[in-house]
Amino acid sequence: MKTLMNKLPLMRSCKEVTALVIAREDRELPWMERAALRVHMAMCQACPRFERQVLTMRNAMKQWRGYTDQD
Amino acid sequence: MSDPANAPSFETAVAQSRTYLLKFARLQLRDEAWAEDVVSETLLAALARPQAFAARSQLRTWLVGILKHKIVDVLRSRAREVTLDSGTHDESADPLEHMAFKASGHFAERPADWGNPEQDLGSRQFMTILEACTEKLPAVQGRLFLMREWLELSSEEICKELGLTPTNLYVQLHRARLRLRECLELNWFAAR
Numbered sequence: 001m002k003t004l005m006n007k008l009p010l011m012r013s014c015k016e017v018t019a020l021v022i023a024r025e026d027r028e029l030p031w032m033e034r035a036a037l038r039v040h041m042a043m044c045q046a047c048p049r050f051e052r053q054v055l056t057m058r059n060a061m062k063q064w065r066g067y068t069d070q071d
Numbered sequence: 072m073s074d075p076a077n078a079p080s081f082e083t084a085v086a087q088s089r090t091y092l093l094k095f096a097r098l099q100l101r102d103e104a105w106a107e108d109v110v111s112e113t114l115l116a117a118l119a120r121p122q123a124f125a126a127r128s129q130l131r132t133w134l135v136g137i138l139k140h141k142i143v144d145v146l147r148s149r150a151r152e153v154t155l156d157s158g159t160h161d162e163s164a165d166p167l168e169h170m171a172f173k174a175s176g177h178f179a180e181r182p183a184d185w186g187n188p189e190q191d192l193g194s195r196q197f198m199t200i201l202e203a204c205t206e207k208l209p210a211v212q213g214r215l216f217l218m219r220e221w222l223e224l225s226s227e228e229i230c231k232e233l234g235l236t237p238t239n240l241y242v243q244l245h246r247a248r249l250r251l252r253e254c255l256e257l258n259w260f261a262a263r
Contacts, residue, residue: 013176026226026244046178053252056185060192060201061220067198
């Protein structure tokens with residue numbers, strides 16, 4: 001089963017998906033990787049949580065840029 | 072130009088922004104001497120052209136704008152030192168290896184639910200933790216990360232300014248982002 005999974009072009013492990021979610025912050029992913037990401041997110045319970053953490057961090061950095069310390 | 076009696080003069084207000092500017096210069100440059108120099112240059116440039124500054128209420132925003140330009144000059148002219156990895160294990164390790172994956176590459180346990188912390192993210196306490204976590208990144212990772220997130224340069228621009236290969240840049244940013252995630256989780260999201 002594992003061998004079969006690895007042969008399917010759109011199959012990625014959580015570890016690979018985690019790396020893609022991080023990479024997406026700094027570069028545009030090729031369409032194949034974007035498609036693989038979408039397929040994995042639809043099937044996985046864990047990776048969407050990781051993705052939300054990364055989006056929260058993106059939001060946090062945006063707030064930090066806009067934050068002017070008053071002292 | 073006449074100021075109301077109790078408002079600081081332009082010169083005083085500029086000089087009083089020194090500490091504020093130093094915080095950003097230190098975070099971005101990770102070198103005390105470079106940070107001191109670039110902030111002095113910024114203050115002198117600002118004092119030399121008060122006419123360029125119109126609205127007093129946004130003095131800091133204006134100064135930070137000047138600082139960012141001067142910092143990009145420093146990063147460019149010191150590109151080699153800026154990207155020189157000291158090669159310690161801490162800098163070369165992939166933080167993804169700290170995360171709980173099974174041999175199959177699947178998560179051993181689900182990442183934590185950070186909730187919807189919209190409001191918390193704007194709080195002073197959170198900003199303090201975020202800055203502390205950024206400061207804790209290894210120097211090269213911290214510089215590259217803030218070039219993306221504070222200077223808002225594209226990955227292409229960073230590679231061009233520093234003469235880095237995209238692969239090298241992405242490896243460093245990957246480590247920086249994962250390390251920051253881990254630090255925020257430990258010190259903020261899990262600590263609440």
